[in-house]
Structure formats: C-alpha cells, structure tokens
Amino acid sequence: MSSILFEIKNAVAYITLNRPEKFNSFNREMALLMQAKLDEAASLHEVRAVYITGAGKAFCAGQDISELVGDEKIEIAQILAEHYNPIVQKIRKMPKPVVAAINGVAAGAGANIGLCCDVVVAASAASFIQAFSKIGLIPDSGGTFTLPRLIGWQKASALMMTGDKVSATDAEKMGMIYKVFADEIFEEESKKIAQALAQMPTKGLAYTKHALNQSFVSNWDEQLLIEDKYQQKAADTDDYAEGINSFLEKRAPVFKGK
Numbered sequence: 001m002s003s004i005l006f007e008i009k010n011a012v013a014y015i016t017l018n019r020p021e022k023f024n025s026f027n028r029e030m031a032l033l034m035q036a037k038l039d040e041a042a043s044l045h046e047v048r049a050v051y052i053t054g055a056g057k058a059f060c061a062g063q064d065i066s067e068l069v070g071d072e073k074i075e076i077a078q079i080l081a082e083h084y085n086p087i088v089q090k091i092r093k094m095p096k097p098v099v100a101a102i103n104g105v106a107a108g109a110g111a112n113i114g115l116c117c118d119v120v121v122a123a124s125a126a127s128f129i130q131a132f133s134k135i136g137l138i139p140d141s142g143g144t145f146t147l148p149r150l151i152g153w154q155k156a157s158a159l160m161m162t163g164d165k166v167s168a169t170d171a172e173k174m175g176m177i178y179k180v181f182a183d184e185i186f187e188e189e190s191k192k193i194a195q196a197l198a199q200m201p202t203k204g205l206a207y208t209k210h211a212l213n214q215s216f217v218s219n220w221d222e223q224l225l226i227e228d229k230y231q232q233k234a235a236d237t238d239d240y241a242e243g244i245n246s247f248l249e250k251r252a253p254v255f256k257g258k
Helices: 028-043 076-093 109-115 131-135 143-151 153-162 168-173 183-198 202-215 220-235 238-248
Strands: 004-009 012-017 049-054 058-060 098-102 105-107 119-123 127-129 165-167 179-181
Touching: 004 028, 012 028, 012 183, 028 076, 049 058, 049 183, 058 098, 058 109, 076 109, 076 202, 098 109, 098 183, 105 109, 109 127, 109 143, 119 168, 119 183, 127 168, 131 153, 143 153, 165 168, 168 179, 179 183, 183 202, 202 220, 202 238
Parallel strands: 012 049, 049 098, 058 105, 098 119, 105 127, 119 179
Antiparallel strands: 004 012, 127 165
C-alpha cells in the first residue's frame, strides 16, 4: 500500500498521508512521494483545489524517529533540505487553494505542514503539538515563520518551548486554524470546503495566495503595488468576465479557473 494516496474527484486532488500504523509519520519514501503528488496536483489543469488529510487516527506525527538512528540514519540537515522544506514550499507556491483537514493529532513537522496550508480545519478530537523541544530540537517546516503570524509571538514562543498540546477548539479560538467540526461530520464538512473552492475563480485565488506570500516581506507601499499587479492579472481572466456577466444577468456564475 502506498504511503501517499492520491485521487482526483470533481476538480479536487485528495492527498492522504497513509502510514496509519506509524501515525502517518514521514519517512524518506513518503516525503518524496508527497512532493511528487503536490507537483502533479499543481501541473494538472483539471485540479482546481487540493485536500490533504491523514489515514486512521492521526493527521501526521512528524518525523519517523527510526530514520534518525542506526547505521543507515539520515542526517537532520538532509531531512530538512530534501523532505520538509520542499513540501512546505510546494504548498505555499501551489497555484491552487490547499485545504488541510486535520483529522487527528498533528505533531512536529506534521503540525507545521498542516498550518502552512491555505485553509486549515480540524476534527474536534484533533490536536496540535510543537513537539520539537521534547527531543531538544527547534521547530522546522516553516513553523517559526508561520505560527507567530497566526497566533502572535508570545503564544507561539510558549507553545514551542513547552511543547504543550493544543486542542482543536483552543486552536480555533486563538486563530491557529479556520474551523472545527464535530468528528462525525468532519470529513463531509471539510471536503465541502475543498469542493466549493474548486468551483470558484481559482486564478484569482492563486493571485490572492501570491499576494499573501509577498506580504510577509513587504512594507505598506510595496504591498499596495503588489495588489495592483495581481488585481490587473485577475481582471484579465475569463473568470472575472464571467463574474461580472453573471452579476449583471442575475444568475449563478460558472467559473472555469481560466
């Protein structure tokens, strides 16, 4: 059975982390396959949104520790350079919205990969743990960049240093994630979000994502110029024309991601 499941349905690419016996922790094979599937989703025009979740009880427990020890251990520098950094970069550069459906525990790199997605929702039984300090490491996979911007410097610092577990409900309250759904409706409701995004003007959503990415390093005046640049690009799309026409004609728009 593949460590990454991949399915395209109704314009959504469903990516499932599939090592449930290891709480979907990443080994090298899984990390490289994840990158390949993200590339595939990015390249296919038929895919207009991406949905990432985990099989079994966990979303992702982070790194498979067995790869860090023994005669065939992989050095941490290699794991970051070849596994996690490419994954989060591909998610942030994905020209389509990415939904992270956190179905269970998201720990370490697993938490930070989830949190770098565009829309993050969680089941009520899910939790988030910056587990790195428990083994003497620092947060990676973009966590030191993403988490302070989501919840503030003080809260992020405390969670990273203590390694405290954060419930899905508390994560929503502090602005770490978008929404929490009861476990029994989580899959259905989280997929509805991805399916809705896939029917939206996805070129415009991609430009929104580009502008948000650049806001991390821009000042006010620079960001206004960035908005001007991408607004002009959005105004040149077929979807913008469809949006205007459908409004004037008082009908539901039919967007095609063009």
